[in-house]
Amino acid sequence: MKIATWNINGVKARIENLVAWLKESQPDIVCLQEIKTVDEGFPRADVEALGYNIETHGQKGFNGVAILSKLPFDEVIRGLPGDDEDDQARFIEGVFSVVDAKGRKTALRVVSLYLPNGNPISEDRKFGYKLRWMARLERWAAERLRLEEPLVLAGDYNVIPEKEDARRWQDWVNDALFQPESRQAFRRLLSLGFTESIRSVTDSPEVYTFWDYQAGAWQKNNGIRIDHLLLSPEASNTLRGAVVEKHVRSWEKPSDHVPVAIDLEITVPV
């Protein structure tokens, strides 16, 4: 089973790219971030025509996440618990019935998350919100891990985990994406028992998922790696591969992020 995550930076502006990529990549489940539309504005027909079910958690103008799936959804949960005042659409969880590598039926949980950017770090309503959101995510994840089910926590984390995850880490020392607090919170989340997919298959530097539109960042390969798929032990056991689909950044009218995909030894019930 192929599961991918992609910050699409506006699904209405990117629908042609999305359709072309779905046809090429053939993922079973897709986590989208920054759809930048209310639920009613999602271009459903183009995606449904390719055989996908669609669940969205949209918002006007900004943010917004979605999950596309060839499998039917057993359950959908919108929003990250822990703050009733938080009305930003950054989290959606889908539950699916699957068969694991040993032929046992199990639930597969897949989350599409869009972690707050957090800039500027001088503003509590930005950087404080990011860190509080990460603390909520850690509490939620600890609870979910107790289920001992395959769980994929995928999305735009807006965190550069290590220096080698940026072409020029010096450029990011005052940025929320590379603050010690952000990186520590990401490490705390990992240390609950998650495996970070890309780093479990390669040590090589210069694996990036985002290149800014400005200042020729793509042409100079001035990128950062901020889109991650975290796997519970039960999902990690089934990991066969992980790739960054870098070529999508060179397409016409690209998103500033590219898809990241994993291959799990998990199948659909017959």
Add this chain to the structure above:
DNA sequence: ATGGTCGTCCCACGA
């Protein structure tokens, strides 16, 4: 240090 580019929506704002 500054300016550089997008998407959404209607005027800046967020990234």
